[in-house]
Amino acid sequence: MNIALIAHDKKKDDMVNFTTAYTAILKKHTLYATGTTGKRINEATGLDIQRFESGPLGGDQQIGAKIATNEMDLIIFFRDPLTAQPHEPDISALMRLCDVYQIPLVTNVGGAEVLIRALDAGFFEWRSLQG
Numbered sequence: 001m002n003i004a005l006i007a008h009d010k011k012k013d014d015m016v017n018f019t020t021a022y023t024a025i026l027k028k029h030t031l032y033a034t035g036t037t038g039k040r041i042n043e044a045t046g047l048d049i050q051r052f053e054s055g056p057l058g059g060d061q062q063i064g065a066k067i068a069t070n071e072m073d074l075i076i077f078f079r080d081p082l083t084a085q086p087h088e089p090d091i092s093a094l095m096r097l098c099d100v101y102q103i104p105l106v107t108n109v110g111g112a113e114v115l116i117r118a119l120d121a122g123f124f125e126w127r128s129l130q131g
């Protein structure tokens with residue numbers, strides 16, 4: 001599966017903790033991330049991650065483009081709901097494309113916990129059955 005990992009600044013520690021806890025599962029997949037998030041995860045876990053631009057510089061849009069071309073299977077995006085983001089339109093566009101293409105998206109640690117366990121249990125086979 002191709003998995004995108006994204007976290008706003010105040011959620012980056014959560015992302016590091018999450019990816020550290022689930023390194024064994026994540027390393028079986030192809031990982032992508034926005035720039036700074038990917039750097040933090042790589043430093044903490046050693047996971048191999050393809051990094052896009054930082055979010056404010058277009059990283060969310062690059063991940064959105066991968067969704068539009070059916071190259072992304074799930075998105076783990078720890079959003080900060082309490083801080084205004086300069087690139088809010090890009091964030092909305094990314095989430096909109098998840099809905100357009102039925103790509104599973106979680107935006108907090110609680111959802112990610114369920115999603116990652118479901119992934120490891122094989123619940124994502126429906127993606128490869130889709131036309």
Ligand SMILES: O=C(CO)COP(=O)(O)O
Nearest residue numbers: 034035036037054055056
């Ligand atoms: O801003 C982001 C997502 O909207 C994340 O970007 P960084 O991972 O580069 O901080």
